Amino acid sequence: MKKTTLPVGMHDKLFKRAVSMYRLERDISDLLINQQFTRIETPTLEHAEVFGDELNNTHYHLFDKSGDLLSLRPDITSQVGRVIASTQVTTPIKFSYSGKVFNYNEEMRGLINEHTQAGVEIVGFPADKALKEAVLSAKSALDVAGVKVYQFEFSHAGILQTIFEELQLDDRLLGDLETAIIDKNITGLNGFTKTHPSEFDRLIRELPFLFGESHEVLMKARQLANNKTILKALDDLEVMLGDIYRFLPQTTIDLAQVPSLPYYTGMMFKVFGENVPDAFVSGGRYDKLFERFGAKELTAVGWAVDLDSIYRAIHNSLEGVK
Secondary structure: OOOOOOOOOOOOOOHHHHHHHHHHHHHHHHHHHHOOOEEOOOOOEEEHHHHOOOOOOOOEEEEOOOOOEEEEOOOOHHHHHHHHHHOOOOOOEEEEEEEEEEOOOOHHHOOOOEEEEEEEEEEOOOHHHHHHHHHHHHHHHHHHHOOOOEEEEEEEHHHHHHHHHHHOOOHHHHHHHHHHHHOOOHHHHHHHHHHOOOOOHHHHHHHHHOEEEHHHHHHHHHHHOOOHHHHHHHHHHHHHHHHOOOOOOOOEEEOOOOOOOOOOOOEEEEEEEOOOOOOOEEEEEOOOHHHHHOOOOOOEEEEEEEHHHHHHHHHHHHHOOO
């Protein structure tokens, strides 16, 4: 008997949902093209090393007939880095894209492993201009998709990266610290600063509380930080938020936001809404990605919107699901 069940984490989209997802992808893609983003399409299969120097157990891997290890793409940004490094693309340039990405989740969590994304990559432009355009284009994408309620949350990869680099922890301890930060584990962070004291102790202990209204978080963080790099990151956040205040007067900051992708190097942002626990949008600055492919460092900012999360938010809102 032939199997009629789907692999774990995969789902058919039928009827109303299929039409809605198609329209979401089309409307956001058309918006970005009209905003002068050059459309790019990348293959679903890539060599595994495009997405990292080490194998990641959340990626889908397979071998081709030659024995080369391939991956179903877990993100599209890495592919854009490969395109710029390996072709004659002239920068500065702005790309837009949409397509499927694949990430394996634990079976018992009931999460989907195939997502539809749309997004942009702004490469080679001045950082302040690129960041502002990235944030405002993400806002436009949510508006055209019909999302009524959403909240932008900002952070800066340089803050935690500076702490991690200065502490020089082995992989196990670094993993433990990252987990405690992500979980906002107050006891765990207090214990860490006792066993590994450093100039960052006060800041590390307060990370679970450095979340909320942007101005208040920045003011509190400056009282806890003495490191010049961290203070510069806080200044960058303040300047950026002031620059977009007219368009987004209410924003939040979470300084315990660990980069969701390893190539983030600067300011990061996520967008959350009602009815769905996942972020609608994840984005940030990633200047050093291109060096992985042998190219020069380039200023780069991008974001990806998860269309499945947007669909669930809109559908749940219409149906009154709490």
